[in-house]
Amino acid sequence: MPSKTKNKPILEFRATNIDPAKCPFVNPFVEFTLYPSSCLHLAGPSGAGKTTLANYIAGLLPSRSANAMLQSTLGINVTTCRWDSSIAEGARVGMLFQQTTLLDSLTVAGNVCVALEHCPSQHHSSSLSESEKQATIKRLLETVGLDYLRDGCKRPSELSGGMARRASLALQIAQDKHVIVLDEPFAGLDLITAVGVAKELERLRKEKGTALLLISHEPQVVDVVMGKATKDEALSQESKHATTTCSSASSVVEEMNPLVRTVTLTRRGSDYDADVKRSKNIQHPSTYGKDAIERFTLKVWDYFLYSLPLILLTFLAAGLAISMLSADILRRVDVTDTVLSIVSKEVKPIIQIFTGEEEVNPMYTMMINMKVRSMLDETIPPAKATLYALGMAKLFVLEIGPLITALLLSGRIGGSYSGEVATMQSTSQNKLLLTLGISPMVWTLVPSLAASWIASPLLTMAGTALAVEIGAHIGPLYGIGNMADYRTEVWKSITTPLRLRGVNSWYEHEGGTFTKSIFSFLDVRCTFSDSYVDSMVEISTHPICFHLIKSIVFMSIIMSVAEISARRDPDLTPRGVPKVITTSVVMGSLLVIFSDWAFSQLLLQRQ
Numbered sequence: 001m002p003s004k005t006k007n008k009p010i011l012e013f014r015a016t017n018i019d020p021a022k023c024p025f026v027n028p029f030v031e032f033t034l035y036p037s038s039c040l041h042l043a044g045p046s047g048a049g050k051t052t053l054a055n056y057i058a059g060l061l062p063s064r065s066a067n068a069m070l071q072s073t074l075g076i077n078v079t080t081c082r083w084d085s086s087i088a089e090g091a092r093v094g095m096l097f098q099q100t101t102l103l104d105s106l107t108v109a110g111n112v113c114v115a116l117e118h119c120p121s122q123h124h125s126s127s128l129s130e131s132e133k134q135a136t137i138k139r140l141l142e143t144v145g146l147d148y149l150r151d152g153c154k155r156p157s158e159l160s161g162g163m164a165r166r167a168s169l170a171l172q173i174a175q176d177k178h179v180i181v182l183d184e185p186f187a188g189l190d191l192i193t194a195v196g197v198a199k200e201l202e203r204l205r206k207e208k209g210t211a212l213l214l215i216s217h218e219p220q221v222v223d224v225v226m227g228k229a230t231k232d233e234a235l236s237q238e239s240k241h242a243t244t245t246c247s248s249a250s251s252v253v254e255e256m257n258p259l260v261r262t263v264t265l266t267r268r269g270s271d272y273d274a275d276v277k278r279s280k281n282i283q284h285p286s287t288y289g290k291d292a293i294e295r296f297t298l299k300v301w302d303y304f305l306y307s308l309p310l311i312l313l314t315f316l317a318a319g320l321a322i323s324m325l326s327a328d329i330l331r332r333v334d335v336t337d338t339v340l341s342i343v344s345k346e347v348k349p350i351i352q353i354f355t356g357e358e359e360v361n362p363m364y365t366m367m368i369n370m371k372v373r374s375m376l377d378e379t380i381p382p383a384k385a386t387l388y389a390l391g392m393a394k395l396f397v398l399e400i401g402p403l404i405t406a407l408l409l410s411g412r413i414g415g416s417y418s419g420e421v422a423t424m425q426s427t428s429q430n431k432l433l434l435t436l437g438i439s440p441m442v443w444t445l446v447p448s449l450a451a452s453w454i455a456s457p458l459l460t461m462a463g464t465a466l467a468v469e470i471g472a473h474i475g476p477l478y479g480i481g482n483m484a485d486y487r488t489e490v491w492k493s494i495t496t497p498l499r500l501r502g503v504n505s506w507y508e509h510e511g512g513t514f515t516k517s518i519f520s521f522l523d524v525r526c527t528f529s530d531s532y533v534d535s536m537v538e539i540s541t542h543p544i545c546f547h548l549i550k551s552i553v554f555m556s557i558i559m560s561v562a563e564i565s566a567r568r569d570p571d572l573t574p575r576g577v578p579k580v581i582t583t584s585v586v587m588g589s590l591l592v593i594f595s596d597w598a599f600s601q602l603l604l605q606r607q
Helices: 050-058 066-074 108-117 123-127 130-143 161-175 191-208 219-226 231-236 271-277 292-332 336-355 362-426 429-435 440-477 483-494 501-507 532-540 543-567 574-604
Strands: 011-017 029-034 039-043 076-083 093-096 179-183 211-215 260-264
Touching: 011 050, 029 260, 039 050, 039 219, 050 066, 050 076, 050 093, 050 179, 050 211, 066 076, 093 161, 108 130, 108 161, 130 161, 130 191, 161 191, 191 211, 191 219, 211 219, 292 362, 292 440, 336 362, 362 429, 362 440, 362 483, 362 543, 362 574, 429 440, 440 483, 440 543, 483 543, 532 543, 543 574
Parallel strands: 039 211, 039 260, 093 179, 179 211
Antiparallel strands: 011 029, 011 076
16 A cells, blocks of 8 residues: 555545535535544434435545535535545545445455455556465455455355454455445444454554544444544443534534544434425325235336337337248249149140040140139239238237247246345345235235236237238238238138137027027037037137237246246345346246147147
């Protein structure tokens, strides 16, 4: 680390309150200076803006618009944030977050190694040999009280709260920053562990000259960091931390030691009370999403609207490709010469029999060929147009329409849902629901599954309609039929009437009255069979029913796989969430493909 001159400030900071109605603190301004080895305790109640100021100093707010954002949203104007010009920007500040943050894909030693290799003030670290790196990692871990062999090989999920804080601190030491911002570093730790972390911070401050900006509600532990209390004193009593509230003239409290100071922010009063006094209409916080119907509504919009562009673009591409390929094949198919050769071969002997001549008059052959060619010109183009329309309708409605949609939604909806549930699983939200007496499955699966049952058929129909309509415009370009006849044939193919006795009874009447009893109207047996199995096949394989049933079944498979994948591991960690999503998408897609084969077998049973 570069030498840190004791009397030369590292950072000079000043923020003013420009809008008392928005600013979280009532102090007219907050001002402090950080020196090498100094410790500034930023005190005050929760919600007073301490973390906001710390994030600004740490550079975690958008660099170009940070001050403008603070002015417009919180009424805070940062007038001064002046760093020592001799310190490179990357070596200025590090941060120990309020929630312990480590890369859970790496071990503790791996985390420290990454921090060491990317240390801005030690360009030679990348050229260190492996043994030198391991020695440095060992020294850094031991500096914060962790064992190199026993703790260095652990994953973040295997660490206790105190060990995780110590590991995070080791990362900041490895980075060799001049200032470390510590946002509630002792939160959630027992007093013994917290004091142990505080002693490491004190040693870091005194031995390495690192300046600390400390946010904490643990005054007795803060005293240890500042060197005002020993470890035994902090453990033996719940000392009351005496700090002076900032006056209107200044928000900085200078203490006996100029290197350890406390700045106290006073939180602005309740907006509710202020609005009541001004007889202002109170806008209560939103609780939307607490009811199942509200979560269902949000999911429907999410699943449908965000998936619609993906579905339409995919079906547009598929419709163009398949219609152009089909039309081009039909256009190239020419059976005229084949038919004429067959006619000539078969008709010539017949003419010889009738005429008694060994050689057929060429005039006869020419006339026959002209007639056959005329017949072919009249029948083949309409036949091609009908075949083209039926092929497009059957292909997209019965087969690839639902399949394409399901494979896309396996990633879009299945992946999204499994990621949501897995995140809740890894952050103990599902355990929280159980303690509240709420079934986690009912909370997430029921509204999501219902929403997917609505979104998937709508998306499938929208995509299929677009692909089939594309065929109406592509066919005529290749000389295959016209748009009006194409649409008529498509409509007839997908709205073919059910061959059920009850359906026929509704249309059999004399003089405007039905000739069958009401019971005949409910007869679901097929007109060609008395078997109810055939009736089920007839209904389920009707183009429209088949289209919708496949969509709903595919979506049920996708959501079931996502649900099982996400809840399979009760002790899931954030590191395992991507694997859950991948498993859900891959297994869901494979099962959809297998079930599509099963539906194809069902379609073959249709008589």
